[in-house]
Amino acid sequence: MYLTEKFAKLVTGTRYVDIPAAARAKAKECILDCLGCAIAGSAEPISAPVGRYLDAVGGHAQSTLIGIGGKTSVTNAALANGVFGHVLDYDDTNQIFIGHGSVVIVPAIFALAEKLGSSGEDIITAYMLGTEVQWKLGEALVACGDHYSKGWHSTCTIGAFGATASAAKLTGLTAEQTAYAFGIAASEAGGFQEQFGTHCKAFHAGRANEIGVRAALLAKGGFTSAKSAFEGNVGFLKLVADKHDLSKIDNFGAPWGILEKTFGRGINLKAHPVCASALGAVEGMQSLMQKHGIGADDVERIECGVRPHSLNILMYHAPKTGLEAKFSAEYWPAITLLRGRLGLREITDDVVAQPAVQALMRKVKVYPDPTVELATARVNIKVTLKDGRSFSEGYYPAKGATDNPLTQAELVEKFNECAQWGGVPPEKARRAVDVLLDLERMGRPDELMNSLTA
Structure with missing residues (x-):
């Protein structure tokens, strides 16, 4: 079975009830943190060129632009909100693939969820699947390989596949369509570390979201790709890593990677907006x-x-x-x-x-x-x-690390700081926090998205 098919089996076969309560709780905290970072990032100077780009390309008003408000196409929203979410480098990191895990899937999830009217349970499930795909690829390519040390920016190169998993789940792809979506994403995933300290680092995060959404929508429309896109003789893995260990891509959810407590393997939130x-x-x-x-x-x-x-x-x-x-x-x-x-x-x-x-x-x-x-x-x-x-x-360790975590009160304080920085009124910020910490009970996401705008 090819990796595209392994991932497809995970995505199509996992239900909300299959995810343990502790993992769901962690997912909600990471989503809250990521959306807060996107609000703050929307107030940064980078929003001006992003806005000019969106004006130039146009698009149907399908999904909300976090922070600045207004709507654009689902792919453009995934791109822009991903850029906003990462430009401050305040978003969480996943050390198993030396990248930023939430910011490359959360904007894609909410752009699609708003368009599709997805439930809170749908959103949490999509988040968990995107995170788990990143985890397994990270173990194979980074923890046991040389992908990152060669200079690739794994936030995009691995994050794009997390976004694909999330988008495929929300759009209800079949197993075959999901496998094709991963193959499509493999032809786009890229980004390298020389761009750090410029707008392009944040662009990599936005691109990962955009790639995932586009791959899922193309596959849903009948677009195909090579199911051997990862491990083929001239496939993705051969091009981006001289060393990797595919045996690590197995046993999904046993345990879920998000529940890792050991630093160097878990998700780490940030108390400071720096690398x-x-x-x-x-x-x-x-x-x-x-x-x-x-x-x-x-x-x-x-x-x-x-x-x-x-x-x-x-x-x-x-x-x-x-x-x-x-x-x-x-x-x-x-x-x-x-x-x-x-x-x-x-x-x-x-x-x-x-x-x-x-x-x-x-x-x-x-x-x-x-x-x-x-x-x-x-x-x-x-x-x-x-x-x-x-x-x-x-x-050791920095505040926010898996073994020195932010408390929920500290996380909410950080969200409120970000909301204030992005110009979101306090009453809107409070409403967003209430919804996000009880996300599984949310109905349609429209009202939440309005709460994330100034």
Whole structure:
């Protein structure tokens, strides 16, 4: 049986009642978090070129644009809302495939759900299937392969197949149509890490959603593809990885990947809107400040040890924009030392350009530390003061990680912060939270989507 057919069997054979209650609960939290990030992202400068693109291509008014409001075609909504959901890099990560798991399926799900009138149970089921497909491909290509280390951005290259699974379920494809949809998606999935720190990183997330929706709709209309699209002699896997382990793509839902608790394998929500590669640098610096009363004027230099491969991603050593600062391990300890936190207000172009910020970044030395592993998300920080004293911190785990999770109250607080940033009135935000935390009881999604707009 080809992989397209294995995935099709999972998608068509899984019902809402087959999903354990703990997995459903986690899914609702991840959906809430992702939609909040999309609201906030819609207020970022990237919304202007996205809006101009949507105006240029037109399309039927089928699905809501999160944050900014208005409607566009289902594929355009999936694309735009995916871009909004990822531009701040505040959305969750799935370390099993070193990517962002929810943002590449949630916009596709809600774009289709609004058009189709899907129920809350339908949405949760679609989310779970998209996540599980990502998990299995991540184990085969990243955890046991070299896909990510070759430079591919797996948020799109693997995320597109998660979106396909979700879209296929919502559109009610047959097993054969679903297999074809995966093959269609294989011809589009792409994206590489050189684009980090630019609009194109967020575009990869949007594209994954768009690819999944389009693949499902094409397959439903009778479009075909090679069922051997993954493992064929000149198929997707041969092109994107020299090493992979297909034996990992088995035993779906046994257990469900979303229930993983071990860091390095589970879903991690974020407490700060920056790249996850050295996220502990923020809380490590906060810890040193609290323990030793360190202020910015006291510091002679800061040394920050990160996982060696992370230096390929943390490529901006003197960032000039908020987008670049998200991928700068020099920026995070510097801004935290100056402001005591790193939130949405600390990652704007204006703040990054401030002379005091730029000066303090020049005191930060980032180096590859072979003792730091991805599975621990540890960041080793050493601060040397002007009086000669030095203090060190090996910070683990960052807030939001599977073994240091956000509480539901903290998650709701984050959603409200994002809603405020995106201009959504408090009463709308409260209504959205109430619906999303009780999602299985939602009827049609129209009212919810209105609650996600300014």
